[in-house]
Amino acid sequence: MKEELEKRIVKGPDGIEFEVEPLRDYYCEAAPTVMPQAYSKIIEGFFNWARAESLWILGFGTGCGAIEMRPLMTPRFDAYRYGVQWRPTPRQSNLFIISGYLSVKTLKRAIRSYEQMQNPKYVIGLGSCTINGGMYWDSYNTIKCLDDYLPVDLYIAGCMPRPEALLAGFEELKKLIRAGKAEGANQYAENFEWYKANQKKVILDWDMPDYNW
């Protein structure tokens, strides 16, 4: 465990000493809960329509796929016309694109980013390497099967997929959301123990609490 995460006595600027235990004091320990449906089916349908029309992507390029994000943000492909935009922080975004292979070190950060996102939230796996390892099927440092670690709503295959494929993927995701089938976040809350066990199996130095939003 890193030094700054250990329990210690800290002297504040005003001279008063107090105890800090970062893992308990800086993080929330409450496990995620399943988000219930709205009280009426029509209202839920309306919510889903609204969610589908504003996909805000977390700008975390986890692998090579991030290079095709830039053309999507610029005039040639212009994903903004579909209500898709990129946000710099997990708090403001509801779609996490895992853009390629995840090394174990990035997986840890990706899990933290995902857990910091607000519900409702969706995950797209981009590229063959998120599906079955792709080119890196025998690599010792990349995960092979993304949906063991994060609830994936949609995969876009290819190495690497063209921007048009991404646009088509966004349209597919919108259909899923409108049909009420993109329930990844609830799935994550329901099978929380299973996901955590999988994550801890590959992340060797787990120095954070189980749930850290």
Added chain:
Amino acid sequence: MAPFKPFQDDRSQYPEKRADGTLDIDLSSGKYLKLWQGPQHPGITGNMSVELTVCGDEVVEGKTHVGYLHRGFEKLMERRTFIQCFPIVCRICVPEPDFNEYCYAAAVEELAGIKVPEKANWIRTLILEMGRINSYLMYLGGQAGAFGMGVIGQWTTYVRDLMLDRFEELTGARIYHMFIMPGGVRDGLPDGFEARMEETLQEIESTLQDVYEAMFCNAIYKKRAVGVGYIDPALLDSYGVTGPTARAAGVAKDVRRDQPYLVYPELDFEPVVATESDIYARSDVRRRDLLVSIDLIRQILVRMPKAGPVMAPLPNVLHWKIPRGETYVRGECSRGEYGYYLVTDGSGYPRRVNVRGPSYTHAMALLERFIVNVNIADVAGLMVSLHTYPPEIER
């Protein structure tokens, strides 16, 4: 005019140094703060993070952390045959993959004693220059974006897309071209390629003029970039600095001229040099280098042999064994010296491949030194100005 050097080591007297030379930073004193930048992309620098210790608005210590994109290429290549390595090498560096293909192919050809046809060398040079333009256009957008000018990125990414169209026409792929095979290149130029290329080049030139007026003549950009991130030319060799970063410090380091490869000896160009060695000079060197590349592509398209083979006969690649030997092949990519160190042991697999990316030295030792005494807001701009791509650090 003498170069303006505002940020020197003695600018701030804090933090004091201990007897063993380390910085005396007591985080619990409330005077210092730890700030992590990354691994979410700050600008276009890719997945790496900088652990900053700041005092007020000023960075007193910076540590870089890499490894977020490690896939173990050098290990994976040891268990792939020589021809199976060819499709994976380009994945090492995403924005400019062609250098991996060229350096790997050239190293294999040298050890296996294969002579590449003349026309293939011309096409290789063309591809490498096109890749350089791509990479620089990406950089210009990122550099402007780091200083808050998002519109430059919109323009340059658009013209980069036009260049990707030419790539697609030539190789069939936008990003990973897998075109420069050991032995030559996969194909010749398609019909009418020269005319369409000329159109694209003109479009890029006109955009560059706009970029020059909107970015390089902009008072805000000048205020933020001139004098920031000064690199002393005396330190270039000890920190292994190459490419545009070295050329902006007044040293005309350019592998294309120092140790010419492919058809560069026959082409007419001069390395672009500046002397100020700050962020502005580095971006300006890259902008002018882009114009050089455009000129080179025009020269290549005119002087390229019209006919001839593009592929040397290879042995049966399924049973291809290369005798024991070692070599190092280098090229000048858009960020500096790119090289492959290849060791073979007489079997059908490489014994060891080591990739030397320019970012390896730029983003680690150099950045850690030059990030000190910079304001937090300038850190992103400084990182981008070194033009680093983390995948080539950790492979």
Added chain:
Amino acid sequence: MRELLESLTTPYSLTDPVEQRPDLAFVTAGRGQLRPLLMHLRDKEGFTHLVILTAVDWLEEGEFQLTYLLSDRTHGRDIGVRVMIPRDEATMESIHDIWPTAATYQRELREMFGIDFPGSTRLNEDFILEGWADIPPYRRDFDTLKYADETYKQRPGRETRDPAQHMKEQLYPDGK
């Protein structure tokens, strides 16, 4: 290049000179000769730029080969200095005081090959891997496929074929 090699061979007792290209040569130096040789090359011969520092694992011979590749820009030439160190006692003198950038290379070698460079800065911090407990991954006796199969769940349905065998079956389906 040849004169340079000849002038260096006797004072530094170099062996196995190989002139790979007119501008690139490789020589083997003894473990203790490395520092004076590098200093001589840097200060007297103009090889001021450390291009790479890397290792090759010769598992069969029980040795690591360290390669220090230096470049002389003014004459456009390179020299690679090989140093063989035993595998079971993999320690080498650090050169981070000659080239500060060597500290990064040494950190990588420490992590990926398990070669120790006492005194190098930030040597024992994690560089690329995080919490790695197995043997260093770039060593030849580390089997990446075995490790990946044991650690990560592979998605079923993926087929791996031997290329030579597969091509034979495709081209000669009747087995001739």
